Amino acid sequence: MFTATDYSDIPTEKYTQLSKQLDALLTGETNKYANLSNASALLNQFFDRINWVGFYLMDGENELVLGPFQGLPACIRIPLGKGVCxxxxxxxxxxxxxDVNAFPGHIACDSASRSEIVIPLLKDGNVIGVLDVDSPAYDRFDEEDQRGLENFAAVLIKHL
Incomplete structure (x- = not known):
């Protein structure tokens, strides 16, 4: 797992800059909804070929609930173990x-989505939610995106 200050494992400068920009943007603000909102807006600006980016947050022990996002209206509640999130x-x-259509049990909130990446938000060893990014293009995300977004999530967590 990446730490908030470990940029060395990210292969491109763009993700290093993105995480530094997030840290600067959120420094001094303690409201988690404001910080999640700005994080989703920053990612929406950063990515091309996406149609949804945002967060689902744990609500109790068995369910995720929709958090701040950018995109079309989305599914509100997702049970743990269901869908990608x-x-x-x-x-x-x-x-x-x-290819989301090949994922068993995929939940189609937006029928235009073709590929997806989901990163768990881990705080003190517990999952507190997920970062979800959808694209209308097949095979849009790769391991570079995964490493970059895992680091982004680690930076975000220190502001939640």
């Missing part, structure tokens, strides 16, 4: 899905 949250692992 619920699977990522239940396993505490990042998931890249090149």
């Amino acid at each position: 619920g699977t990522s949250a239940s396993k505490g692992e990042s998931i890249i899905v090149p």
Whole structure:
């Protein structure tokens, strides 16, 4: 797992700059909804070929609930273990899905989505939510995106 100050494992300067920009943007603000909102807006500005970016947050022990996001209206509640987000949250692992239609149990909140990446938000060893990014392009996300977004999530966590 990446730490908030470990930029050495990110292969491109763009993700290093993104994480530094996030840290600067959120420094001094303690409201988690404001910080999640700005984080989703920053990612929406950063990525090309995406149609949704945002967060689902743990609500109790068995369910995720929609948090701040950019994009079309989305599914409000996702049970743990269901869909890409619920699977990522239940396993505490990042998931890249090149073709969402091939993912067993995929929850289609936006029928335009073709690929997806989900990064768990880990705080004190517990999953507190997930970062979800969808694209209308197949095979949009790769391991570079995963490493970059895992570091982004680690920076974000210190502001939640």
